[in-house]
Amino acid sequence: MKRLLVIISNLILLSGPSTLVWAAAEKAEALQKKIDVTKLSGINYFFASWYNDNMWLYAIIVTVLMGVVGMLIALVADIILKMIGMETHKIEHHE
Amino acid sequence: MLDIFNVYLPIAEMQFNALILVAIGFSVGVLGGFFGVGGAWVVTPALNIFGFPMAYAIGTDLAHIFGKSIVATAKHRKMGNVDMKLGLLSIVGSVIGVEIGAQNVMWLTRLGIAGPVVRYLYMVLLFGLGIYMLYDYATKDKRAAAQAAKVAEAARAELAPPARKSWNLPPMMHFPTSGITISFWTVSGVFLFTGWLSGLLGVGGGFIRMPALIYLIGCPTAIAVGTDLFSVLFSGAYGCFTYGIKGRVEIIAAVLMLCGAAIGAQIGVTAVKYIRGYGIRLLFAIMIILAGSSVALKQFNLTTAASWVVMCAALGMCLVIMVKLWNGFKKEQAEKAAYAGKGGA
Secondary structure, three states: OHHHHHHHHHHHHHHHHHHHHHHHHOOOOOOOOOOOOOOOOHHHHHHHHHHHHOHHHHHHHHHHHHHHHHHHHHHHHHHHHHHOOOOOOOOOOOO | OHHHHEEEEOOOOEEEEHHHHHHHHHHHHHHHHHHOOOOHHHHHHHHHHOOOOHHHHHHHHHHHHHHHHHHHHHHHHHOOOOOHHHHHHHHHHHHHHHHHHHHHHHHHHHHOOHHHHHHHHHHHHHHHHHHHHHHHHHOHHHHHHHHHHHHHHHHHOOOOOOOOOOOOOOOEEEEOOOOEEEEHHHHHHHHHHHHHHHHHHOOOOHHHHHHHHHHHHOOOHHHHHHHHHHHHHHHHHHHHHHHHHOOOOOHHHHHHHHHHHHHHHHHHHHHHHHOOHHHHHHHHHHHHHHHHHHHHHHHOOOHHHHHHHHHHHHHHHHHHHHHHHHHHHHHHHHHHHHHHHHHHO
8 A cells, every 4th residue: 555655656746847847838828920821812811811910800700700600500500400300499307 | 532621721821631620520519519518628639639730729629619609509598408697697707716716826836836736636626526426326316215205204294395405695596597596605606616626727617617507506407508508608709719819720720620510519409308417417427537537647648648538538428429319319209100190090
């Protein structure tokens, strides 16, 4: 038992430095980079240009796009599920 | 052969397989819709395994979580599983709690022990919660029988059945959707605590809030899932925006993942209809124990093994949920057919 405790304590102490590195690595800072848009076209060019020009606007575009696409897919998927007979309505809550 | 699905990601400036992104989104969508969690703890290691740049993994993940939460919350709301009042209160409590947790992390960092404390707390929480939920599942019949015996005994003695012990410090709040009346201080305390934990651990907090809603507040399981997703929606929106400002969202990858996740979320939410509350709790317990094992592996620097464990667990659980959904659906169809047959006769 004592031997097991010694092994566990050692493993905990050994893993300390690596976990500190892991914790430090998780901080998110703004990326300072510009994307080369010369080879891009269409939608890729559009997003990359906003990314380069105005990060705030890029963030707004991303957030709005996610919301709109989410709602559209929800609508379409709901119609499809209804068609195959998996419609949803209020359910009884059984534990 | 799968190279035909490669797409160019303009922000990450690399080629990546669209099929992988849709598949990861789909599986985490099923889990998110079913358990009421964001699923960042599955997506980030999964993206990492397939070579997605880590610089964009968290931001892209949060962006798709926001879109997916809209899909899942809308569907849960239709099913009557979202307690708006409780959800809004959870957001307020969680924001304050997260700030306190973040301050604690900074203090621990100054002491030089943030990493180990956070990692061990994470493991204790995942294993502790998982084991408790398994125990709760295993003893549910025994507890139900004991409660029924108490009520029967009280009825024989013409007494009122024993009241459930709770802390009733005013003001009391009533939540009609959940069917509970509880002290404002209890609700605030619970959300402050879960927010503090998520701030301290640096996670979205869905997997902490969902069991807290069940065990500490007393919500029915399906309402806990729906209400938790409602809170995840707001944290996802904030995360998407703030990581967007920092240039860490790969928008094409996020949209592709969202396509998979939105379909997966529909399946996950629909499965809630066919599985009883305790069934959801059991699967959740297994999932978080496996997630805890993954964190333990990471602790011993087995990062690749840890990522594979969490990804295989997610895929396995996804399969179980889909099978349960299919069986429930078939059973429902058979019952409908039998009912129609009786009506016809």
